[in-house]
Amino acid sequence: MAVAVYSIKDLEKLSGIKAHTIRIWEQRYGIINPRRTKTNIRYYQDDDLKFVLNIALLNKNGFKISKIARMSKVEIAEKVAAISEINFEYGTQLDALTISMIEMDEYKFDRIIGTNIQQLGFERTMLEIIYPFLDKLSVLWLTGSINPVQENFMSYLIRQKIIVAIDKEPLVVGKDVPKFLIYLPEGERQELSMLFMQYLVKSRKNHVIYIGQEITLADLKDAHSIHNPDYIFTMITETFAKEPVQAYVDNLSTNFPDSRILLTGYQVVAQNVAPPSNVSILKSLDHTLNLLNSL
Numbered sequence: 001m002a003v004a005v006y007s008i009k010d011l012e013k014l015s016g017i018k019a020h021t022i023r024i025w026e027q028r029y030g031i032i033n034p035r036r037t038k039t040n041i042r043y044y045q046d047d048d049l050k051f052v053l054n055i056a057l058l059n060k061n062g063f064k065i066s067k068i069a070r071m072s073k074v075e076i077a078e079k080v081a082a083i084s085e086i087n088f089e090y091g092t093q094l095d096a097l098t099i100s101m102i103e104m105d106e107y108k109f110d111r112i113i114g115t116n117i118q119q120l121g122f123e124r125t126m127l128e129i130i131y132p133f134l135d136k137l138s139v140l141w142l143t144g145s146i147n148p149v150q151e152n153f154m155s156y157l158i159r160q161k162i163i164v165a166i167d168k169e170p171l172v173v174g175k176d177v178p179k180f181l182i183y184l185p186e187g188e189r190q191e192l193s194m195l196f197m198q199y200l201v202k203s204r205k206n207h208v209i210y211i212g213q214e215i216t217l218a219d220l221k222d223a224h225s226i227h228n229p230d231y232i233f234t235m236i237t238e239t240f241a242k243e244p245v246q247a248y249v250d251n252l253s254t255n256f257p258d259s260r261i262l263l264t265g266y267q268v269v270a271q272n273v274a275p276p277s278n279v280s281i282l283k284s285l286d287h288t289l290n291l292l293n294s295l
Helices: 008-015 019-029 046-060 073-086 090-103 106-120 122-142 148-168 191-203 217-227 246-255 266-270 285-294
Strands: 179-183 207-210 231-235 260-264 279-281
Touching: 008 019, 008 046, 008 090, 046 073, 046 090, 073 090, 090 106, 090 122, 090 148, 106 122, 106 148, 122 148, 122 191, 148 191, 179 191, 179 217, 191 207, 191 231, 191 285, 217 246, 246 260, 246 279, 260 266, 260 285
Parallel strands: 179 207, 179 231, 231 260, 260 279
Antiparallel strands: none
């Protein structure tokens, strides 16, 4: 099996500790001992990265590096676990989630998220902890600091949490209950965002039908004829990157004139779509939340 290799810049990006500071820690306290290539370039492996992440979290929470250097690895791990459960400061939570991702530790992830949900509620945990973490995750993946299996591991665990939250919300139906039909068009892969949208809509006592991903216009027509929803919601972020999205928006408007169509996503905003009368463009998550709260 291939061994993961990290540069000192990777450690800086993942831990938030400057490369210069990491070198000082190495030289002054011998906390980690990097390996070197034949050309004398430092490199680090998984165990080094995990250790630096734990040290960084303690250091950011008031532990002096001289004291950390005298601790055993078991003591460090115990202190990190305790801090992750009681310190709800934004940076600490992101650092703790990063450690659970690198270690692919489901128990640690579950403890961090479970504690946050108890303290903040599910919606605030998603907005204040998980969404910022996903932003960090996308940057780390693009820069090669994490591998796809670590990203998939975390995405799957987050997906499970959202599904459980959706299931806990009571199903509300009735003539006077607004009905939402939500979906992802062909080529879109923002499933976590759409599942969270399902939760947001349902938690506000609306009837929501999520018909999934890779939905064609014909599929959408079939679902619409069955449910006749008040609202249709979708996200267009990856598709239509090289062609105008306006034609697709106009098509939705023409085919579903009796539904209010809610659109969000990078391509919709970046291409300055001119919305037909029954189409609303939601330019941000805050904009979307404001609309849902106003219904």
